[in-house]
Amino acid sequence: MIPLYYYLLVSAILFAIGTIGVLTRRNAIVIFMCVELMLNAVNLTFVAFSRYLENIDGQVFVFFIMTVAAAEAAVGLALMIAFYKNRESIDVEDINLLKW
């Protein structure tokens, strides 16, 4: 059976990629997708742990995380739409009315 570390490694990499995405992309939706990527990395970690610890809590947690992701997606996208209505863009470059 595959060592736990592989899974952890993969998840870590994915997490890092997600971070990079958040830091570098300009499109709010893409940024959100990267966040989703990070969450998935976390999910993988959870599941892997729960499997190797033979302890189910982790997977339940993952279930909740998915719910959260869904909820956030709904609200987040709604926000983006609202913003887009007023600003004709969801480029984070343009989300800079409030500063200093």
Added chain:
Amino acid sequence: MNDTILSLMTFTPLIGVLILFFIPKDSHSILRGVAVAVALVTFFISLPLVTGFVTNAEYQFVQDVPWIQAGPFRMNYHVGIDGISLWLVILTTFIMPIAILSTWTAVEEKVKEYMICLLLLEVGMLGAFISLDLFLFYIFWEVMLIPMYFIIGIWGGKQKIYAAIKFFIYTMAGSVLMLVALIFLYFKAGGGDFNITRFYGLGLDPATQTWLFLAFAFAFAIKVPLFPVHTWLPLAHTEAPTAGSVILAAIMLKMGTYGYVRFAMPLFPDAVDRFTPLMATLAVIGIIYAALVAMVQEDVKKLVAYSSVAHLGFVMLGIFALNQQGVSGGMLQMLNHGVSTGALFLIVGFIYERRHTRLITDFGGLSKQMPVFATIFMIVTFSSIGLPGTNGFVGEFLVLIGAYESKLRWFAVIATSGVILSAVYMLWMFQRVMFGELDNPKNQKLVDLNAREIVIMLPLLALIFIMGLYPTPFIEKMSPAIDKMIQQSKQKQVAAVTLPQMPAMPMAPNGMDMTMPPTMNK
């Protein structure tokens, strides 16, 4: 009665404030009348303190009721006076009506708020003088700032805002450090309540004492103000309205020196022993420095402000001489400074009201035009110079002789030369303002003092001579308390409990005996 009189006195002005709230804001005369009346009532309430005061070192008229009891903390509403605070309290209640009277015509707009501020200020000051509970003292100490801030900032002169904020933050910066020191001290003392008597003679190790003393001393030094941190004072004085300057000079500055006598010195004897040279140096520098600077001032009020820096320097020298003469001289000097400098500010106020300028060069030869004013001005001037027979002399003399016979001899010598300088700048100012040709046409139609102004000045003049010629009652009432204070400040004990130093490095809880590492699991 005896245990409530202090509270009664302290909070009467608060009642006055409540009354003022319900007076329409444009009926000025009523507002002023009520304010004065309240202040006078306060004064009369405070009189029994003198008559009822038994001359000993104990705290009297004590009232001690539990106030805050939470967790380890026990704060009490613990007030009382001894010889040291007695006269300062009286001075406060005595000056206040005068100060309020002085604003009769000076302040024309926002009278209501002005009076409210003044009365609140009185509450704060009285409270600070009578508190025997460190926490309570700190509360009042801070409360004082607020009304003063408004008085300067709202009714002040051109630079009022800058002055007000500078005053506030300067003082704040000092007092917050004192707060830390206060809490630290409290835990060192092993909890319980904040009653100062518990902190006296608490065998702290010298290092700790040093830190704590520095914190306290810094806070008080700013208020005094001691030499390097005095720069807020001239500004605040010049910008504040007359009453503000009067109160500031006559009473608020005393908070600093009082703080030394009541807290900083008796609490940390070793530190006092160690820092006496430093403090004395600063005091003496202050005396000479302020005198020199005062000499070249163009603005009468600024000159007087600097002169009070010099006077307070004498006070500091006296109390750090730590002997009966020195300390009682210092205390007397506080009162004298309250009386004569207060009077000086009133005088400046009088001419300012008439001419709306304070530049010395705008005056000259006023004696011809306003003889009464001239006479009063002269008497006050000489009392501030410290002419024998006036109050100024007794205090100064005792301070100097006390310092001379203590180990501060050379400081005393230098300080004595300040006596010369004080004559120089005061007389020079007096001469330029009152003597010479009455050439400025504006000055030629000046009118002499009116009845109200004379009435304001009379009690001060009376005090100038009474305290100058018969200071005995003042001294003898305060001397036992002073003896006690000297005892406490002189005792040099080795640290009873060896405690770790103040942490030089931020982190890492040092194993203070108070630290209860929380039990994490439940």
Added chain:
Amino acid sequence: METFFFAIVALVAIVSGMLVVKCRNPINSALSLVLTFFCLATFYVLLDAPFMAAIQVIVYAGAIMVLIVFVIMLLNIRTETGRRYMHALPVGLIIGLLTLVEIVYFFTRSGLTGARGDFNKELIERVGHTELIGRSMFTDFLLPFEITSLLLLVAIIGAVVLAKRKI
């Protein structure tokens, strides 16, 4: 064999993950993200968590991604110009890599020390993964489960408030 399969999937997952970040066009990112999700689902299967795999596909790839793609279409977002992207890239890369390095560094200094449960392969096979999940969800984690209902409620209200044309 299994390891090899794992390696392939992992590679795909990572590459598609990178593509998410890389692609200029949001749609492409979205699709590559879906791909990543599938890979994760595969991992879940490998980890004897079929139910997880299922909802991964259904909820994520199915619901969320569809929603996202829909929004992208709705707002017909043009592809980004490269400027900011290139400009922020080095910093982002550095940070991201540092994160990775640190986490890995700590992984190498840690072991599988957690408290063992009885949730072993044999049990899963006997009872069935879904039932096990369901059971613990409705016993031990009843409250969190209830809370998710609140969460969804909030999400609905929010979406309505923010996006509905006229109220």
Added chain:
Amino acid sequence: METFAMPAINFAAIMPETILSIVAMALLLINVFVPSEQKAYLGYLSLAGIIATFFPIVSGWNAPVELQSGFNGAVLQDNFALFFKVIFLVSAALSILIADQYMQREGCNRGELYPLILLATAGMMLMASGTDLMTIFLGLEVLSVSLYVLAGFNRDNLKSNEAGLKYFLLGAFSTGFLLYGMALTYGATGTTKIARIAEYVSTKPIVTTNQMFLVGMLLMAVGFSFKIAAAPFHMWTPDVYEGAPTPMTAFMSVGPKAAGFAAFLRVFVIAFPAYRHEWSSLLWVLAVLTMTAGNITALYQQNIKRMLAYSSIAHAGYVLVGFTAGNAVGTAGVMFYMLSYAFMNIGAFAIIVMVGKKGEANNNVADYAGFGFKHPALGMAMSIFLFSLAGIPPAAGFIGKFYLFSGAIQAGYIWLAIIGVLNSAVSVYYYLRVMVYMYMKDPVEEFDWLKVTPALALCVLVAVAGVLIPGVVPGYILEFAQKAVFF
């Protein structure tokens, strides 16, 4: 197939949340029938709900442990939680009081506002009483999601949109860290129940062998720090606070912070005693950074909402000082301070709501010129709030600071305390600046548009009372706070 073990359901433990959720749902239904200009009634209803919520809280005080915990240790409604729940309710109630006028003015008085606030409050409560990482996480999400919505509630106002969007993106990002932390912690200990984490760690030599555990803690710290807006995770705060509708700003500057602290405290103090030294030194740094960053930046602000945003960052810093101390006094300080902060901050925001004009106009400090004399009562109230924020007696703010710093000093963090007080000395400047304009500048506005609705008046009155009474006689509340300390 084995029997189905029914969980130890105990509604007493989640009664407040339950009530609030029910009221919220009810309001959603009622909302349909309420014409848009009378949404205020929903506000009053929700107030009723909040008041109703007080009963279980009061009755729950000092309840026996079996009544406190429920759902197999997913929640524990101890005094600690209860005290925080009071804070949440207060902040919610006060915000609701000031909401209506603003929403009317900005033309976005939609009834969903109140259910959202109530649900957010429920989420906070779950954070405060949660003893399972899952509960805490989900509570936090309920809270956050509703806050995203509330921040962007004024959807026709670009600033509001922007605030919501920023908050959302960054919030989601931080959630990632929080979750990763939880995952690693779970991996290291095999449980998500914080109490059990501690037990387990105390038995096994995990701390030494398994670094993962440490990272887990650190990443969770990051996640929570975002919620309480501790530097360097604070940067969203000013923008969001400035952009969000003012009442919502008031709401989220107090409640969520408090919730964040509640969860943060409980998790770290209970789950990570083993790493106490690590996290306290971490918090030391965070506290200093937060206080300083907040105060320093606030000095420059012209927009009063933004200024108060920075000041709220600074206040989070002060509270962190008490948290760092980690002893009874410090923790009690945290609670007392958050409570008084609720009163003073929302009070200040109430005034801001009154002074502001449609379209978020008139929110600059300079717009307050002469306000103090045009409206003496309001001016005085504002001054009281500001002085309390500046930590000047006799206001609750001072007692709170005193307690926090006492905690730090008692624990030996002298320098932390010194930095703290110096910071509060600096902060005085920008609070005074508002008063300078209110009292020492000549009025440019007549403030004639300003109308004091009963709700606002009530809010201000309550706030003043809540600032002054604890300021003068803090004994009782402090005593409660002391009793609420869970260790």
Added chain:
Amino acid sequence: MLEYVWLIPLFPLLGAVFNGLLGKKIKNEAVIGGIATLMIFCSFLVSCGILMQLIGLPAEERVFEKVVFPWIYSGNFKADMAFLVDPLSAIMLMVVTGVGSLIHLYSIGYMHGEEGFYRYFTYLNLFAMSMLLLVLGSNMLVMFIGWEGVGLCSYLLIGYYFHKKSAGDAAKKAFVMNRVGDFGFLIGMFTLYWWLGSNHNVWTINFMELKKASTLLPYGGVVTLATLCFFLGATGKSAQIPLYTWLPDAMEGPTPVSALIHAATMVTAGVYMIGRMSFVFVKAPQTMMVVAIVGAATAIFAATIGTAQNDIKRVLAYSTVSQLGFMFLAMGVGAFTAGIFHLMTHAFFKACLFLGSGSVIHAMHHALHHAHSHDDPQDMRNMGGLRKAMPITFATFLVSTIAIAGIPGFSGFFSKDEILWQAFSNPFHGNLNILLWGTGAIAACFTAFYMFRLVFMTFFGECRITAKAKDHLHESPLVITIPLMVLGFLAVFGGYIGMPKLLGMLPNYFENWLEPVFATANSYAQTYVHVEEHGHALEWGLMGLSVVIAVVGISIAYVLYIVSPAIPARFTAAFPALHRAVFNKWYIDELYDFLFVNPCKAAGNLLWKGFDVLVVDGIVDGVAKVVMGISGMVKNLQSGYVHNYAFSMALGAVVIVAFYIFR
């Protein structure tokens, strides 16, 4: 009578209070002046009574101390408001009250019609009160009240014509110079008090107790220090080098003031103080020497300046300084009696001279006023030949001048000759004596010269004012001339009570009278000096010599200002630099301005603008500015871009974790 000693200062005080409060209402000069004079005269009577009573007592019981009320009690420091009557103070009382009353009387006439008449008499009475306190003070502190009080009154009276800037300056100068002296006085007092207290636990500043305790004092050492400080005080009050410059300027005051304060009473306070504390001074030989040298130096120095002044009052002023120098010389050589004696005689003739000059000025002023001439009525170059116009003034003036010049048979002769003899023969200063004596003698010569120069320029020769004005010259009214006559009489015969034993016509009442006062001092002196006997021949010789000296001085004056008035002009032409130097008082004022005044102002400005504003406020506001600057920068971090925020978060996380890697 002794019991009522406190009445003596009280009367003038009452007068002062009365005039001060009511004077403005009462326009009537007669009442005001009358009251004032009456008051001081009452004190005079009391003093007479006291003197009589003292004379009645046996010599050793002639000490009486009256405690009025306790003043400052603090710890071991005690100072009563107490008065001390002994032969010394009795003498002073007589001088002060006697001369005082005369001058009060004189003032009524002199100040006639001045505005602020009442103010003048208030001050004058106040002065009398302070002076009497000074004299009567039984401890240093009471003395110090008087000491400063007289300073104050002299300030007020010099600045009486306050609208004249010069007057104001002079007043301030006088007070400040005195303050410098007071500084010395205080330090001296502190030193004695502290030394005796800490070493022998005798905490006192009371003269009599000090006298008892003085046996404990060492010779030299700390005592030298203390006495030097006291002497500094004396120089300030009595216008000795280096603090003499205020006295000539003090002539800005009304002439009677100059007579009373700056000739007869106040300026002699220093001498009196040294006499009062002789028992301490004697214990410090070095100080004695300093005193003697300073005295001699001042005598000659001032005399030289006196020769070149044209302002009649300034001449007298410098002569006062010079005469005071003689007194200090006497004190310095241990001839306390002689010193006090000269003090008294000087009070008589100098007061007479000043009042005389006053009368002259009065007349001149009057005359010039009528002639609408704006010449300076005080400038001797405008006078001349006044003897016909004002005979009484002339007569009294002449006798006083002869007295001061030291012609045998006049009071001045006895006292000054005694001083010179003591300077020559005293056992203290060894070989220095010759020098001291020589200086004194030359100073005496100068004195004779410039005094007669004054007389000649004023009363002899041709009148140098316009004929028109000349017609208006006439003798002053009685109220002015009566005091002149009385003082003239005293100037002539006042000296006989202290006639040297050598002449042996009368016993030296004066010396016997003061003997008990200075007994202690002399006894100390015995312990370290041995008095060698000088032959009578020598004494005779010296006496003759001093007479010759006086005559020489007079004759030079006669030659220069009567016989051939051209010479002085030629002389000045010959040595312009010298003359200018002398005429400008050796530029001492300028020197002081350069040394002290300007540096102080400069320092003040520097500290204020430099330190206060730049450094301290610079730091304070600087900190504020820096913080604001940082704030300005930090706020820019809030760029408003989401990825910057995300970046800071991620960075924060990374750093935090990294910290625990590297810790």
